[in-house]
Amino acid sequence: MDLNRLRYIGDRPVGPDHPVFVTGEIGINHNGSLEDALAMIDAAVNAGCDAVKFQKRTPEICVPSDQQGIERDTPWGRMTYLKYRHRVEFGAEEYEAISRYCATRGIAWFASPWDVPSVDFLEMTDPPAHKIASACLTDDELLVRVRDTGRTVILSTGMSTPDQIRHAVDVLGREKLILCHTTSSYPAPAAELNLRMIHTLMHAYPDVPIGYSGHEIGLQTTVAAVALGACFVERHITLDRANWGSDQAASVEPGGLQRLVRDIRIVEAALGDGVKRVYDSEVPIRAKLRRVGLESVVG
Template structure:
């Protein structure tokens, strides 16, 4: 039986093309003009969805980090002040929603707390993405499932036992309407710690649609992930690695995002269905070269 999930009218999973999520995240640095350029680029190179991150900093920032001083392009400030400085609110998301619909390009965001989830549900987003940093929050998982939206959850920062618990919640409260993304949450992720074979383990263990959220600095691991069965691809996108920000170095610039899209689409076509067959092109070659026994 084929396992699929419907993301905004697009079937994703067995027998489908990969679904590509361009993770803009916080790479806009609080600048709507930068966000707009990243949306433009994601649409132009064929990615399916632009994704942001939504926080209520007073809730989402750990207490131990709130007063840590940070050097930023806007001067010295606490980590909490920095997070507030780059956070988009209703005005920005109203614009993002309108701008993406005009293209059209799907968009969504990862809520890091309950108020952020409630905020996002004011928009017709195709799915809710739960980040690795929040996949241990029972309340957030249950509230996300109660929305009726499909859930995509990253599996980083978790033990197997913790992940079993989170997936049990997803299975029970979303009626199985979820997908998992294998990921290593180090930015950038070391290639010898990617453990890409775990994609196959996730598929066997949970019987759901599985994808890959990559934080490595090159393209090959993500292509390999698709070869191993990833049906969703999520990569951070940036205008330039030289931009200020914690995620820029683990992101891909636009040309690399385009190359990755093409390679992943091609790999999916190359893999086929595993059945032995003679296509018409090969039959024509056979007629020219093969001497048939009488």
């Protein structure tokens, strides 16, 4: 195996010839409820995920100034978009509770920082990695700050051109990078998933492990991404897809998450190593069914 395609998230190796690293993205599907966030951590643990992921923003930076005062209806009443973003944003107290809970449940956690102060905030939690969301791929200031942490960086490539991806990779460097094929529709239609991009990225970046971040409805296409060679998989998770929020419809509920991780493990075991061999289980069948028994016969 080419060791240049091996990365680590905490003490877990990520790359070819290693078990697929499965991340349940909680994101902001908790809607500001720590109780719901902890319940989704439980769902990820019960399903066998390797990590959960959140999103961290500084609302005053991430919400464009012309949108901050726009009012919208929310489950908590009518409020400005800026106030809503604060309403669903976790602070130090919540993340300290999340960190403690993940430690007791034996699961890693990290987040997608959407701005430089959010990187600084997350660095205080000593995360095993940082994730760059597709929406942030062209934010060089953010990329440089994340690169300078020296941590593993997972980069999603949705809504980006090949040149934009290449530039982001050049800024981040390849040594600690995991690159994820992504289609940034919520939910993404199957005809636009373009899973063969996994192979395209493998050829374009042979020294970088390639993963998949899915926003589709259903599980089979994510399992197909594993069959195509994705060594990192991320799906949004939720307690109930009917909950309020823009990511809920493209998320996986606890029962579906259990099936997804189960099927990923079955498929990766079934892929094997590509070396043809006669298995012990085949020997009695061969003795019973093969009409020509000479081992020297070819064909």
